[in-house]
Amino acid sequence: MLFHVEMDVRIPTDADPARIDALKATEKARCQELMEAGKWRHIWRLAGRYANVSIFDVDSPAELHDLLSMLPLFPFMEIRVSPLCRHPSSIREDDR
Amino acid sequence: MLFHVEMDVRIPTDADPARIDALKATEKARCQELMEAGKWRHIWRLAGRYANVSIFDVDSPAELHDLLSMLPLFPFMEIRVSPLCRHPSSIREDDR
Amino acid sequence: MLFHVEMDVRIPTDADPARIDALKATEKARCQELMEAGKWRHIWRLAGRYANVSIFDVDSPAELHDLLSMLPLFPFMEIRVSPLCRHPSSIREDDR
Amino acid sequence: MLFHVEMDVRIPTDADPARIDALKATEKARCQELMEAGKWRHIWRLAGRYANVSIFDVDSPAELHDLLSMLPLFPFMEIRVSPLCRHPSSIREDDR
Amino acid sequence: MLFHVEMDVRIPTDADPARIDALKATEKARCQELMEAGKWRHIWRLAGRYANVSIFDVDSPAELHDLLSMLPLFPFMEIRVSPLCRHPSSIREDDR
Amino acid sequence: MLFHVEMDVRIPTDADPARIDALKATEKARCQELMEAGKWRHIWRLAGRYANVSIFDVDSPAELHDLLSMLPLFPFMEIRVSPLCRHPSSIREDDR
Amino acid sequence: MLFHVEMDVRIPTDADPARIDALKATEKARCQELMEAGKWRHIWRLAGRYANVSIFDVDSPAELHDLLSMLPLFPFMEIRVSPLCRHPSSIREDDR
Amino acid sequence: MLFHVEMDVRIPTDADPARIDALKATEKARCQELMEAGKWRHIWRLAGRYANVSIFDVDSPAELHDLLSMLPLFPFMEIRVSPLCRHPSSIREDDR
Amino acid sequence: MLFHVEMDVRIPTDADPARIDALKATEKARCQELMEAGKWRHIWRLAGRYANVSIFDVDSPAELHDLLSMLPLFPFMEIRVSPLCRHPSSIREDDR
Amino acid sequence: MLFHVEMDVRIPTDADPARIDALKATEKARCQELMEAGKWRHIWRLAGRYANVSIFDVDSPAELHDLLSMLPLFPFMEIRVSPLCRHPSSIREDDR
Known part of the structure; x- marks a missing residue:
């Protein structure tokens, strides 16, 4: 089933850049895996x-x-989740 | 280019049902055409x-x-538009 | 799966009382059936x-x-839906 | 009597992980006790x-x-409380 | 037990003045009775x-x-309810 | 004359507990004095x-x-003030 | 004592122009009197x-x-009231 | 001097189309004149x-x-006004 | 020309008191000068x-x-600006 | 194509002034280049x-x-983007 997820990332401006870069790299790898x-x-x-x-x-x-909760940047995110369902007007098979 | 569009439809509860049904049918046809x-x-x-x-x-x-402005239900909609661009983590060709 | 649903009902103050009473009775019957x-x-x-x-x-x-969309009072409702999942602290079998 | 309580937990991203883990463990134990x-x-x-x-x-x-105020994570929570009462449509004995 | 209740009254500007005056009089009587x-x-x-x-x-x-729901002006009100409890600093017997 | 005052207290989670406890004790004493x-x-x-x-x-x-501004916890508070006046329905002498 | 008052006027677009003009004229006269x-x-x-x-x-x-509540346009207004007091930086005698 | 003005137009869905079309035509002429x-x-x-x-x-x-207040569609608009001034980074003569 | 300005001051609770007191003193002097x-x-x-x-x-x-931007406390302020103009009901010469 | 962009800059009050001044100078140069x-x-x-x-x-x-994301002050900004298009009332060639 489909969910619409909006994620805002808020990195404190005094965070350690090396730590954040490492988190971002892991985040990207995890995203692509999923x-x-x-x-x-x-x-x-x-x-x-x-x-x-x-x-x-x-x-x-x-x-x-x-x-979502295991994403490396989860502690820095504000997340809004909305459940989706098929729209009666859709003509796409996979927009269920 | 891609835009994220969220549409809320607000039909007044005293609207003429026949008129609304006609608008909805035209809206669906127009959506599928697009x-x-x-x-x-x-x-x-x-x-x-x-x-x-x-x-x-x-x-x-x-x-x-x-x-959007020529959709039959446009006068009843509240619409929010957000421009999208390719996310560096995406692996899908068409998520540009 | 579980969803948390909050429903606010807004009946226009000039609505026909007989029509509204009939809708409420059907709504109650439908709710109990579900x-x-x-x-x-x-x-x-x-x-x-x-x-x-x-x-x-x-x-x-x-x-x-x-x-939800087939409830008799749906046209008068403002609805907020949140998907739920089991909380790791729960001890109740059915709070999944 | 029943109350609906929504709790958002906001842990500062620079908090000491060991301290937070200890608080979470105590919170879970306290929740299950209640x-x-x-x-x-x-x-x-x-x-x-x-x-x-x-x-x-x-x-x-x-x-x-x-x-609520004695929960270990209370200082990190934003809490919204709503008093509930039995809904006339309910058929469950304990949804009072 | 005590509850804090805030009520906003919204009378449509085209409502029948005689009907509204009658509702207000009944509301006042009911309030004083309570x-x-x-x-x-x-x-x-x-x-x-x-x-x-x-x-x-x-x-x-x-x-x-x-x-609250049986007040004559209830259909015109927006109501916010907050449960109260005794404050540890209070010196008044009945501020429980 | 009467004012309705709502106070939210926001203590930073890394504040010194001893300092906060001292402020709270003074706050309580000041409140009771008033x-x-x-x-x-x-x-x-x-x-x-x-x-x-x-x-x-x-x-x-x-x-x-x-x-209000001399309360010990004032720097940690968000305060909303609303002027009150006697309600025509009140039967209490001192709800002026 | 001084109060800061912000008034928004919302005239329904289908209101009778003659009635509104009469209310506005009375409102202006009352304002100048005050x-x-x-x-x-x-x-x-x-x-x-x-x-x-x-x-x-x-x-x-x-x-x-x-x-405020006796102003002719009061039923059409949304009003926000804030109590004011003298600011320690003010040099004007009457900004009390 | 420059002002940033954002105008939202809200035409009631039961307004007379001929009246609205006439207002829109006058609005357009007035806009172009200005x-x-x-x-x-x-x-x-x-x-x-x-x-x-x-x-x-x-x-x-x-x-x-x-x-703004003499625009034909003013009664249907929600307007937000912000005063502007020259930005120190601007290189355009007329962005004052 | 007149502008309505509302300023909220938010001093972090861990700011150096001596620094803040100095800023407040300068702020007051500057305000009185203006x-x-x-x-x-x-x-x-x-x-x-x-x-x-x-x-x-x-x-x-x-x-x-x-x-405004040169006020000593400007970095701690949230400011809202609204342009004002003469109200047709005003009888004061200087409320232009 | 045109986009309306509103940027709020929020510099923490304890940021290093020299670092911020350097960022502002680079920001200005980059803005003028663009x-x-x-x-x-x-x-x-x-x-x-x-x-x-x-x-x-x-x-x-x-x-x-x-x-936008490569601006030196981007980490300190809250940004709102709105896509624009030509308004039918515009008489300016370049307001497309």
């Missing part, structure tokens, strides 16, 4: 903001929570 | 609300405005 | 407001949307 | 957020305040 | 607004809901 | 929050400001 | 909005409420 | 919304208010 | 808050920005 | 706030994001 597994179906950057809009395809809210 | 043309790339229902989240793929903000 | 079916697990009144907090147990966001 | 005592009737995780929704069954607002 | 019964302990006007702040002393959230 | 003087007429705890709702009876907004 | 009496000390238009910022000099919150 | 006079320096449509962002170049807040 | 020059026409304390409401009389938004 | 390149078409200071309103003229949301 995309390849088909769990993190889409991710787009919101232009001008350190934020993204994503579509997750998971088996349950519990799986979604596990994936 | 999906087939590749302009309205995704549409999902937000569960529990008369609202949707959509991804548009258009040539400019002007084209986006023309498409 | 409770007996185990879909609408809990409903509580928020003290002092024409509003409730409910817990739904459904198979998908799509089923949740179908149940 | 669940067994029937005071903390339900707790669910809000998917994607370090937050929960809970139902408390207490004798008074004063007892609720004592229970 | 004050004499000790249920509606305090009521103050918020200066410059058609709104009040009140303190109710009731046996449960359910009793509070019954009292 | 209650005995009849200036701070009521104080109630908002259940589940480090916050209170109070009623002050002072000679002017200036006196109110002096009393 | 300015001459020294009660309504200042009034400024907020540029670009049907709204004003005013300073009232009254004997009590009760007098302020009486003056 | 652009030619150099008073309304820029106007842009906010994509997807019946709203615009404009830059006015006027002699005073009073002149700005006169221009 | 009042004597007729630029800062009024200043009132908002009762119960470390905040003020002020009326500035300046030649342009640019002059207003210069005066 | 203005000369025609990418950053307008920038205005919002009077009384450490904030600006800007108009960017870029080829895509992606180019906008690159320009």
Whole structure:
């Protein structure tokens, strides 16, 4: 099932740059792993903001929570989750 | 280019049902026409609300405005638009 | 899976009382039917407001949307949906 | 009587991990103790957020305040409390 | 137990004045009846607004809901309820 | 004249506990002194929050400001002030 | 004593123009009467909005409420009231 | 001097279309007249919304208010005004 | 021309008291200098808050920005500016 | 294509002044470079706030994001982006 997830990242301006860079690299690797597994179906950057809009395809809210809460940048994120369902006007097979 | 569009529909509870049904039918036809043309790339229902989240793929903000403002239900909608761009972590060719 | 649903009901003060009473009666019957079916697990009144907090147990966001959008009072409601998952501290079997 | 309680936990990103882990362990033990005592009737995780929704069954607002304000993570929480009452549509004995 | 209740009254500007005057008279009588019964302990006007702040002393959230939802102006009100408890600094016997 | 005052206390989680405890003790003593003087007429705890709702009876907004701004915890508080006046429905002599 | 009052006027777009014009004329006359009496000390238009910022000099919150609630346009206004006091930096005698 | 003005237009969905069309035509003519006079320096449509962002170049807040409050669609608009001044980084002569 | 300015001061609770006291003293001197020059026409304390409401009389938004941004406490302030103009109901010569 | 960008700058009050001054100088140089390149078409200071309103003229949301996210003060900014399009009332050739 699909969930719409919006993530804002707020790094304190006095954080240690090396620590943050390491977290970002792990975050990117983890994101790509989940995309390849088909769990993190889409991710787009919101232009001008350190934020993204994503579509997750998971088996349950519990799986979604596990994936999100284990992201390396989770402690720095403000996250909004909205459950999605198929729109009667959609003509795309996979927009369920 | 891609835009994230969230639409809330607010039909006054004393509106004429026949008029609204006609508008909804035209809206659905127009939506599917734009999906087939590749302009309205995704549409999902937000569960529990008369609202949707959509991804548009258009040539400019002007084209986006023309498409949205000519929707039959536009006068009843509250719309929020956010420009998207490719996320460095994405592995999908078309998430540009 | 469980969803937390908060519903505010806003009846226009000039609505026809007979029509509204009929809708409320149907709404109550439908609610009890869904409770007996185990879909609408809990409903509580928020003290002092024409509003409730409910817990739904459904198979998908799509089923949740179908149940909510077919409620007789749906056109008069403002609804907020939050997906839930089991809390690691819970000791109750069914708080999944 | 029942209260709906929503708790958001905000741990500063520079807090000492050992101190926080100790607080979390005590918090979990205290939560389970209160669940067994029937005071903390339900707790669910809000998917994607370090937050929960809970139902408390207490004798008074004063007892609720004592229970909440003595939680180990209370200084890190933003809490919203809403008094509940039985909904006329409910068919469950204990949704009072 | 005590509850803090804030009520905003919103009368549509095209409502029938005679109907509204009748509702206000009944509302006032009902309020005074509840004050004499000790249920509606305090009521103050918020200066410059058609709104009040009140303190109710009731046996449960359910009793509070019954009292509020049967007020003649209830359909025109926006109400916010907060449960109160004794403050450790209070020296007044009845500020429980 | 009466003022409705709502105070939220926000202690930084890394503040020195001894310093805060000393401030709280002085705050409590000051509060009780003002209650005995009849200036701070009521104080109630908002259940589940480090916050209170109070009623002050002072000679002017200036006196109110002096009393509030000299409270030991004032630098940690967010305060909302609303002027009150007698409600036409009140039957209590001192709800002026 | 001084109060800062901000008034937004919201006339429904289908209101009867003649009735509104009559109310506006009475409102203006009443405002000028109160300015001459020294009660309504200042009034400024907020540029670009049907709204004003005013300073009232009254004997009590009760007098302020009486003056505001009897304004002809009161049913169409959203009003925010803030009590003022002398600022220690002021050099004007009458900014008390 | 320059002012940043954001205008949202809210036409009730049951308004008479002929009346609204006439107002829109007059509004457009008036806007172009003010652009030619150099008073309304820029106007842009906010994509997807019946709203615009404009830059006015006027002699005073009073002149700005006169221009805005006499627009034919003013009764249907929600307007936010922000005074602008030259930015030290600007290299454009007329961005004063 | 007149501007309505509301300033909230937020001093971090761990700031050096001596530094803050020095800034406050300079701020007060600067404020009084500007009042004597007729630029800062009024200043009132908002009762119960470390905040003020002020009326500035300046030649342009640019002059207003210069005066505000050079205040010693500017880095600690949240400021809201609204341009004012003469209200048609005003009888005061200098409320222009 | 044009984008409306509003930037609020929030420098922590305990940041190192020399570091911030260096960032501001680089920011100014970068801004002027982009203005000369025609990418950053307008920038205005919002009077009384450490904030600006800007108009960017870029080829895509992606180019906008690159320009904004590489600004030296980006980590200290809160940014809101709105896509613009030509307004039918505009008479300026370049307000597209």
